[in-house]
Amino acid sequence: xxxxxxxxxxxxxxxxxxxxxxxxxxxxxxxxxxxxxxxxxxxxxxxxxxxxxxxxxxxxxxxxxxxxxxxxxxxxxxxxxxxxxxxxxxxxxxxxxxxxxxxxxxxxxxxxxxxxxxxxxxxxxxxxxxxxxxxxxxxxxxxxxxxxxxxxxxxxxxxxxxxxxxxxxxxxxxxxxxxxxxxxxxxxxxxxxxxxxxxxxxxxxxxxxxxxxxxxxxxxxxxxxxxxxxxxxxxxxxxxxxxxxxxxxxxxxxxxxxxxxxxxxxxxxxxxxxxxxxxxxxxxxxxxxxxxxxxxxxxxxxxxxxxxxxxxxxxxxxxxxxxxxxxxxxxxxxxxxxxxxxxxxxxxxxxxxxxxxxxxxxxxxxxxxxxxxxxxxxxxxxxxxxxxxxxxxxxxxxxxxxxxxxxxxxxxxxxxxxxxxxxxxxxxxxxxxxxxxxxxxxxxxxxxxxxxxxxxxxxxxxxxxxxxx
Amino acid sequence: xxxxxxxxxxxxxxxxxxxxxxxxxxxxxxxxxxxxxxxxxxxxxxxxxxxxxxxxxxxxxxxxxxxxxxxxxxxxxxxxxxxxxxxxxxxxxxxxxxxxxxxxxxxxxxxxxxxxxxxxxxxxxxxxxxxxxxxxxxxxxxxxxxxxxxxxxxxxxxxxxxxxxxxxxxxxxxxxxxxxxxxxxxxxxxxxxxxxxxxxxxxxxxxxxxxxxxxxxxxxxxxxxxxxxxxxxxxxxxxxxxxxxxxxxxxxxxxxxxxxxxxxxxxxxxxxxxxxxxxxxxxxxxxxxxxxxxxxxxxxxxxxxxxxxxxxxxxxxxxxxxxxxxxxxxxxxxxxxxxxxxxxxxxxxxxxxxxxxxxxxxxxxxxxxxxxxxxxxxxxxxxxxxxxxxxxxxxxxxxxxxxxxxxxxxxxxxxxxxxxxxxxxxxxxxxxxxxxxxxxxxxxxxxxxxxxxxxxxxxxxxxxxxxxx
Numbered sequence: 001x002x003x004x005x006x007x008x009x010x011x012x013x014x015x016x017x018x019x020x021x022x023x024x025x026x027x028x029x030x031x032x033x034x035x036x037x038x039x040x041x042x043x044x045x046x047x048x049x050x051x052x053x054x055x056x057x058x059x060x061x062x063x064x065x066x067x068x069x070x071x072x073x074x075x076x077x078x079x080x081x082x083x084x085x086x087x088x089x090x091x092x093x094x095x096x097x098x099x100x101x102x103x104x105x106x107x108x109x110x111x112x113x114x115x116x117x118x119x120x121x122x123x124x125x126x127x128x129x130x131x132x133x134x135x136x137x138x139x140x141x142x143x144x145x146x147x148x149x150x151x152x153x154x155x156x157x158x159x160x161x162x163x164x165x166x167x168x169x170x171x172x173x174x175x176x177x178x179x180x181x182x183x184x185x186x187x188x189x190x191x192x193x194x195x196x197x198x199x200x201x202x203x204x205x206x207x208x209x210x211x212x213x214x215x216x217x218x219x220x221x222x223x224x225x226x227x228x229x230x231x232x233x234x235x236x237x238x239x240x241x242x243x244x245x246x247x248x249x250x251x252x253x254x255x256x257x258x259x260x261x262x263x264x265x266x267x268x269x270x271x272x273x274x275x276x277x278x279x280x281x282x283x284x285x286x287x288x289x290x291x292x293x294x295x296x297x298x299x300x301x302x303x304x305x306x307x308x309x310x311x312x313x314x315x316x317x318x319x320x321x322x323x324x325x326x327x328x329x330x331x332x333x334x335x336x337x338x339x340x341x342x343x344x345x346x347x348x349x350x351x352x353x354x355x356x357x358x359x360x361x362x363x364x365x366x367x368x369x370x371x372x373x374x375x376x377x378x379x380x381x382x383x384x385x386x387x388x389x390x391x392x393x394x395x396x397x398x399x400x401x402x403x404x405x406x407x408x409x410x411x412x413x414x415x416x417x418x419x420x421x422x423x424x425x426x427x428x429x430x431x432x433x434x435x436x437x438x439x440x441x442x443x444x445x446x447x448x449x450x451x452x453x454x455x456x457x458x459x460x461x462x463x464x465x466x467x468x469x
Numbered sequence: 470x471x472x473x474x475x476x477x478x479x480x481x482x483x484x485x486x487x488x489x490x491x492x493x494x495x496x497x498x499x500x501x502x503x504x505x506x507x508x509x510x511x512x513x514x515x516x517x518x519x520x521x522x523x524x525x526x527x528x529x530x531x532x533x534x535x536x537x538x539x540x541x542x543x544x545x546x547x548x549x550x551x552x553x554x555x556x557x558x559x560x561x562x563x564x565x566x567x568x569x570x571x572x573x574x575x576x577x578x579x580x581x582x583x584x585x586x587x588x589x590x591x592x593x594x595x596x597x598x599x600x601x602x603x604x605x606x607x608x609x610x611x612x613x614x615x616x617x618x619x620x621x622x623x624x625x626x627x628x629x630x631x632x633x634x635x636x637x638x639x640x641x642x643x644x645x646x647x648x649x650x651x652x653x654x655x656x657x658x659x660x661x662x663x664x665x666x667x668x669x670x671x672x673x674x675x676x677x678x679x680x681x682x683x684x685x686x687x688x689x690x691x692x693x694x695x696x697x698x699x700x701x702x703x704x705x706x707x708x709x710x711x712x713x714x715x716x717x718x719x720x721x722x723x724x725x726x727x728x729x730x731x732x733x734x735x736x737x738x739x740x741x742x743x744x745x746x747x748x749x750x751x752x753x754x755x756x757x758x759x760x761x762x763x764x765x766x767x768x769x770x771x772x773x774x775x776x777x778x779x780x781x782x783x784x785x786x787x788x789x790x791x792x793x794x795x796x797x798x799x800x801x802x803x804x805x806x807x808x809x810x811x812x813x814x815x816x817x818x819x820x821x822x823x824x825x826x827x828x829x830x831x832x833x834x835x836x837x838x839x840x841x842x843x844x845x846x847x848x849x850x851x852x853x854x855x856x857x858x859x860x861x862x863x864x865x866x867x868x869x870x871x872x873x874x875x876x877x878x879x880x881x882x883x884x885x886x887x888x889x890x891x892x893x894x895x896x897x898x899x900x901x902x903x904x905x906x907x908x909x910x911x912x913x914x915x916x917x918x919x920x921x922x923x924x925x926x927x928x929x930x931x932x933x934x935x936x937x938x
Binding site: 101102103104105106147148150154155158159161162171175176177178179181182183184185186187188189190191192194195197198199203214215216234238241242243244245246247288289291295347348349350351378381382383418419420421422423424425426427431435439440442443444446447449450451452453454465466 | 570571572573574575616617619623624627628630631640644645646647648650651652653654655656657658659660661663664666667668672683684685703707710711712713714715716757758760764816817818819820847850851852887888889890891892893894895896900904908909911912913915916918919920921922923934935
């Protein structure tokens with residue numbers, strides 16, 4: 001590999017602003033968003049169009065240089081962190097919205113579009129693009145698709161995968177797969193689209209996508225619930241799924257410790273309950289008609305009658321809705337006040353959520369007495385952000401030193417519950433070893449064969465998803 | 470390849486009822502459902518369990534024998550038709566429903582379950598399994614998944630793909646991928662599931678699946694509409710998608726010629742319009758609440774106001790709903806009275822449906838004056854069953870002799886409209902050449918690489934989807 005020649009060719013493949021090598025300019029591209037991982041790179045390439053991406057890939061393919069695609073660099077598992085000898089391919093300058101079609105209910109966007117911009121473009125034609133997550137102001141749609149992002153509206157609208165109709169992908173050798181279809185049905189050949197979605201840049205570089213748009217709800221109905229138990233949470237969920245215009249879009253679990261922390265440490269975050277229940281649920285429906293408010297009321301009345309609810313507060317105004325959502329957002333911030341956080345992104349079958357939480361908390365308490373589970377998130381999808389805060393009084397360094405066995409316990413238990421160690425954040429760099437440990441060897445072999453079929457030289461995001469050979 | 474040894478081993482791998490070789494017993498497995506294609510086979514294997522499927526595949530892998538999986542053998546493109554030297558692997562005896570879980574909203578079924586049985590098992594726990602199509606009384610879920618079946622409810626609930634959470638698959642070499650997950654979210658590694666779905670038995674044999682269940686609507690609201698034009702059909706669709714509990718589940722186009730034919734040739738099939746409009750639309754909503762009826766009325770009132778509707782009849786009873794659905798079913802039967810039928814299963818972007826129909830009809834009329842387009846189906850998805858009946862007076866043989874150029878015209882035009890030559894029926898044997906002609910070589914190459922990665926010997930459904938080398 002002749003690095004100098006490759007860099008000369010790469011520099012010539014883009015404009016001046018598209019080629020960065022100075023250490024201070026490339027620094028922001030080398031680090032993971034939470035600052036835990038620090039990478040290295042030969043250069044950062046910032047192409048303006050698909051042709052430039054293709055040219056970059058041709059050069060890297062020729063010289064065997066690893067290519068790490070990056071969108072908003074908001075990933076949680078290090079999927080966008082480069083290693084020595086690799087280049088970063090930053091898609092941020094490719095942020096055109098190529099087309100919006102309200103009759104087809106589609107929007108065609110380039111990979112570098114910020115998620116919030118896609119949402120806004122949909123709203124401008126009275127449509128909804130439902131993908132919504134904490135980082136939506138800075139994450140980019142190419143990264144959302146590469147990692148099959150989830151978020152707050154999956155229960156009703158699905159993951160990024162379900163919201164994508166077509167892709168444009170630059171392959172490892174620089175050729176371009178033109179799969180930007182906007183068809184609702186197409187059974188002609190293998191499903192290449194879904195192979196690239198969620199592959200975290202290891203099979204191809206997504207440069208553009210056709211996304212589904214949906215009707216924009218005119219009315220939302222929002223409530224904070226105090227279920228009578230964790231089991232009652234599931235009964236409430238089943239009841240709610242049958243209501244409204246396709247069930248609630250959000251059904252979020254909030255534990256007492258988080259609401260306490262938010263009340264103490266985040267301004268304006270106080271739950272509207274006299275006494276905090278062990279678990280709360282934030283539920284929200286959307287619909288075209290104002291009837292959705294009455295339907296939520298009827299639903300809660302039935303749930304009280306059935307003994308599933310101890311308390312519930314329906315938001316009576318937009319301000320009250322916003323206050324309930326601030327709680328959901330505030331608990332992430334609030335956890336920092338409790339010390340270092342060990343984060344896990346687990347999924348189990350919905351029916352097994354109560355048993356899983358109970359067994360996990362019990363096992364963790366035996367392993368590290370006093371450890372504080374801070375379990376919240378998308379319980380409607382069986383997806384728990386199973387964070388851990390240190391026992392009161394333990395310093396962060398000691399806690400983090402004890403981290404690996406705690407994580408292993410949670411991952412083992414998730415596997416025993418037929419669950420997943422990554423519900424929505426992907427594998428990236430941080431979870432490759434755990435994936436290899438917990439998935440059947442045959443499954444890893446199938447993934448490896450597909451990787452080899454599409455990227456025989458292994459230049460696309462090397463060492464991510466699948467461990468290095 | 471030592472065929473005699475292989476057959477001896479295959480016979481030993483199953484019970485007596487699991488191995489058929491006598492010509493009269495294997496005959497039903499050799500022919501396509503409409504009797505157009507006639508295959509040959511060494512034997513028909515009828516395994517009772519996944520282990521037997523695995524044993525069969527190991528033997529066939531060792532001896533290089535082609536394996537053609539078959540469910541209900543209701544496919545439309547010859548995907549289940551075997552060729553000389555191959556075996557048929559009929560999954561019909563594997564029809565257990567392994568589990569139903571109303572909390573998880575999942576059902577775990579073996580590949581040989583008849584679709585209607587899956588629907589019934591869902592209804593028994595007050596849930597809906599929404600996949601619904603003409604052959605539901607005899608097609609089997611393994612085939613539905615292998616061909617990514619569509620049908621009448623795709624608009625709201627998606628194709629078979631969207632209704633599947635996990636798969637159990639026997640691979641070409643007889644190893645079993647245990648991917649029977651029932652998770653709503655799982656971002657750990659490549660999407661193997663969606664690769665097998667829709668691959669028509671060419672990448673692996675689906676032996677079981679975890680399917681999604683949905684809330685069962687308590688009330689339906691059904692109407693037959695006379696839109697003021699084809700363009701108005703799209704305006705109606707956009708309006709309808711925003712209404713109800715997630716939009717209509719069915720939005721079916723019915724042309725005048727079909728309603729005429731049904732009225733004349735099928736008992737009890739008379740449209741409730743004084744004069745038949747050029748196009749009609751059968752629309753149906755489902756919801757938990759009876760409010761859906763009022764919402765349909767309001768929707769139609771708005772559409773009248775906007776000039777999109779010339780007439781509309783809302784079904785006032787279950788009997789009237791059934792009568793409207795008989796129309797939709799009757800038009801398929803009725804076409805036979807017009808002579809031979811040239812069938813096409815096209816999709817175009819929804820917005821382009823009117824222009825596509827207009828241009829296609831015009832091109833066909835030039836090519837074969839008097840040809841009668843009989844265009845119906847899932848217009849809400851952009852999916853048109855673009856059938857052709859012969860010009861009045863032309864005999865079937867002459868019409869069928871003129872078929873190839875007409876099909877080519879339609880496929881070329883579908884491609885020019887960024888459409889698909891197979892919206893929901895798959896490629897099978899009948900459309901491999903057209904797929905190869907119309908898709909970019911790079912896309913075919915990617916499919917071929919995946920095929921080689923998962924079935925290097927090429928024993929799984931040889932010659933289907935991808936043309937033989």
